[in-house]
Amino acid sequence: SYVLTQPPSVSVAPGKTARITCGGNNIGSKSVHWYQQKPGQAPVLVIYYDSDRPSGIPERFSGSNSGNTATLTISRVEAGDEADYYCQVWDSSSDRGVFGGGTKLTVL
């Protein structure tokens, strides 16, 4: 089965840029989606199809995907961005959804 690997934690100072990676075998050939989850809340979609933003998501959120790594980039990080972030793909070979292990973003 397809496996997505994320770093458990990323720390960044306010105003700086955070980069959260999601590794998978030839993940560049798949569409990657990203979700933000704050404590006690449901996940919220922040990036879909590698780099598209849903309406209402700030332009500070962007994504890229190539080779074996997809990346969620958050520019000019704010305290309110502190959350867990999950990447997700659809594994067409097994016809099921796959999530990464999640990355806790801490704003210092």
Next chain:
Amino acid sequence: QVQLVQSGAEVKKPGASVKVSCKASGYTFTNYAMHWVRQAPGQRLEWMGWINAGNGNTKSSQNFQGRVTITRDTSASTAYMELSSLTSEDTAVYYCAREEGSPYYFDYWGQGALVTVSS
């Protein structure tokens, strides 16, 4: 606006079953598939299965070894997820999520339903 409203928290004994509901509003229920995702305490999101709300076709993750049953009531715009033979490892928050796109992603989520399995 799209809303997915789930049923409330449940406490179940080991070996029992639980059925969680997800009532959709703000869109045509039968035009979108609904997925179920769970999250055990401190754990990652885990995909459980999905239902085509239009024709009722379903698929569940093999990780649950046939314990998951997903159904829908189109007249009530509601999807259901039933999990049987519960153990303490099934203690989790269970989410419904609307499918969008192809390949699929989840654009709207329910608020979650906490299921606690305890003797």
